[in-house]
Amino acid sequence: MTAGAPRRYLHGWPPRGGRVHGGGAVEAGQSRSEQRTGLLNGIAAYGMWGLVPLFWPLLKPAGAGEILAHRMVWSLAVVGVTLLFVRRWAWAGELLRNPRRLALVTVAAAVITVNWGVYIWAVNAGHVVEASLGYFINPLVTIAMGVLLLGERLRPAQWAAVGVGLTAVLVLAFGYGQPPWISLCLAFSFATYGLAKKKVNLGGLESLAAETAIQFVPALAYLLWIGAQGESTFGDGAGHATLLAATGLVTAIPLVCFGAAAIRVPLSTLGLLQYLAPVFQLLLGVLYFHEAMPPERWAGFALVWLALTLLTWDALRTARQGRIALAEQEARATAPETVPEANLQPQQQPQAQTQAQTQTQPETDPRREPAA
Numbered sequence: 001m002t003a004g005a006p007r008r009y010l011h012g013w014p015p016r017g018g019r020v021h022g023g024g025a026v027e028a029g030q031s032r033s034e035q036r037t038g039l040l041n042g043i044a045a046y047g048m049w050g051l052v053p054l055f056w057p058l059l060k061p062a063g064a065g066e067i068l069a070h071r072m073v074w075s076l077a078v079v080g081v082t083l084l085f086v087r088r089w090a091w092a093g094e095l096l097r098n099p100r101r102l103a104l105v106t107v108a109a110a111v112i113t114v115n116w117g118v119y120i121w122a123v124n125a126g127h128v129v130e131a132s133l134g135y136f137i138n139p140l141v142t143i144a145m146g147v148l149l150l151g152e153r154l155r156p157a158q159w160a161a162v163g164v165g166l167t168a169v170l171v172l173a174f175g176y177g178q179p180p181w182i183s184l185c186l187a188f189s190f191a192t193y194g195l196a197k198k199k200v201n202l203g204g205l206e207s208l209a210a211e212t213a214i215q216f217v218p219a220l221a222y223l224l225w226i227g228a229q230g231e232s233t234f235g236d237g238a239g240h241a242t243l244l245a246a247t248g249l250v251t252a253i254p255l256v257c258f259g260a261a262a263i264r265v266p267l268s269t270l271g272l273l274q275y276l277a278p279v280f281q282l283l284l285g286v287l288y289f290h291e292a293m294p295p296e297r298w299a300g301f302a303l304v305w306l307a308l309t310l311l312t313w314d315a316l317r318t319a320r321q322g323r324i325a326l327a328e329q330e331a332r333a334t335a336p337e338t339v340p341e342a343n344l345q346p347q348q349q350p351q352a353q354t355q356a357q358t359q360t361q362p363e364t365d366p367r368r369e370p371a372a
């Protein structure tokens with residue numbers, strides 16, 4: 001935390017009255033305004049991610065591979081200009097001097113390439129509902145990976161959620177006649193991506209810049225290759241070329257909104273907002289793209305939602321307990337130290353007797369403290 005920065009609280013605003021312990025004062029109204037701004041940015045970010053299935057079909061007849069390559073190239077251009085504008089480049093030198101972090105960024109770039117490619121293909125191939133399922137089960141996969149790879153310990157409600165989620169996958173596998181590979185691929189690739197980003201510990205824009213910088217050369221090489229083969233659609237008109245170039249904005253703008261939300265609202269709120277994206281995707285798949293939803297698929301989704309309800313309830317309860325513990329800790333830290341009156345009484349009597357004796361002692365008494 002930088003000097004002079006307002007102190008952050010778990011619930012997102014200072015204690016009642018607008019005062020911030022530990023230095024300065026923050027108006028309660030201003031804090032609520034900041035939280036409202038963060039909430040709107042969070043809704044915008046997850047809303048755009050949820051509505052992005054409407055964008056990818058506009059890029060046809062380009063295939064998923066060409067769209068993916070354009071997304072990588074134009075994302076780097078957009079993020080590079082943004083970082084140049086805000087003058088945030090110090091992280092790049094630090095990253096290049098750290099081979100371990102650079103390797104993790106390479107892993108993140110690889111798995112997000114898989115995630116983006118599978119998602120674009122799934123949407124344009126008519127599998128929006130199954131793609132939405134991948135992001136519904138992603139929190140459950142993330143928890144499972146935390147246990148298996150990081151040795152994290154789960155609370156009982158989290159174990160129950162993981163168990164219900166596994167049951168949902170089995171039900172959906174029965175309904176599809178095969179495991180929901182698209183959903184599982186999206187969930188595991190995004191969970192791996194999140195794990196790598198957690199280890200790298202870079203900001204959103206910086207991380208995207210590093211990842212797309214790694215993706216840029218192979219993506220550009222692929223675009224040049226399909227252009228030489230006469231298979232590129234980039235020259236099919238100015239409108240189509242503009243839409244392909246807009247993939248950079250479609251990638252970067254939600255990320256900027258998410259970054260603005262992440263520093264202003266509690267993690268528990270972001271945890272709830274993340275479900276907006278797959279909800280919108282599911283609604284688009286059923287109502288707009290008219291994908292089939294047989295009863296067994298509804299049953300599988302219902303089990304997933306039950307698991308997410310358990311997970312959310314447990315997260316909110318844990319966050320509330322944390323807020324209470326923090327409030328009690330601050331109360332103990334700021335409370336004046338008081339000594340019971342019964343403990344003071346025996347100590348005050350010898351002092352009074354000593355003072356009375358001192359007044360009657362001659363000036364040469366050794367028990368007398370020297371004059372100041």
